[in-house]
Amino acid sequence: MPPLIKIATALPAAALLGILIVASSGPANAISRIETTKTQCSAIRAALVREGAAILRYTSKKGLPIYDRYVSSSLLCPGNSVGVWASVPARDTNSCRVIACDANASDDDDFFRARPLLRITQ
Numbered sequence: 001m002p003p004l005i006k007i008a009t010a011l012p013a014a015a016l017l018g019i020l021i022v023a024s025s026g027p028a029n030a031i032s033r034i035e036t037t038k039t040q041c042s043a044i045r046a047a048l049v050r051e052g053a054a055i056l057r058y059t060s061k062k063g064l065p066i067y068d069r070y071v072s073s074s075l076l077c078p079g080n081s082v083g084v085w086a087s088v089p090a091r092d093t094n095s096c097r098v099i100a101c102d103a104n105a106s107d108d109d110d111f112f113r114a115r116p117l118l119r120i121t122q
Contacts, residue, residue: 031055031069036088041096044088045120048072048098056088056098070098074118077101083118 032047032054047054049072057067074083081101090096099118 033057033067036090036096038091040092041090042122044090044096044098046122048120049122052076058089068100070100072099072120074099074101074115079103081105082115085118 032051034044034047034054034056036044036056036058044054044056048070052073053069053071053076055067056070057065060066070086070088071077071083077083078101081103082105083099084102084105085097086100087095087097097120099120
């Protein structure tokens with residue numbers, strides 16, 4: 001008897017189903033991590049447009065690591081968060097304009113107010 005059939009007959013059906021689901025799932029798409037002070041602003045913005053989102057990281061003036069998720073469009077912000085313009089330091093400028101998702105910027109009292117669509121264009 002082939003080894004796979006031996007394993008299949010020894011495992012309960014639910015466990016076998018779980019193994020098959022995990023084995024057949026495709027690879028997860030990892031989000032890019034970009035060190036902004038080593039990358040030009042145009043390359044940061046191009047990566048956001050190409051991938052939709054990325055983790056941007058840089059070191060603060062006090063020497064602490066700062067990182068957050070940034071997106072190419074405010075439509076990519078999860079849940080009730082709202083896209084807001086932000087800036088990060090880049091290799092070629094101190095102020096590279098990007099979009100951050102801010103959960104605190106959403107105003108629940110004004111639920112029906114239209115929010116502007118923010119989008120990075122090149």
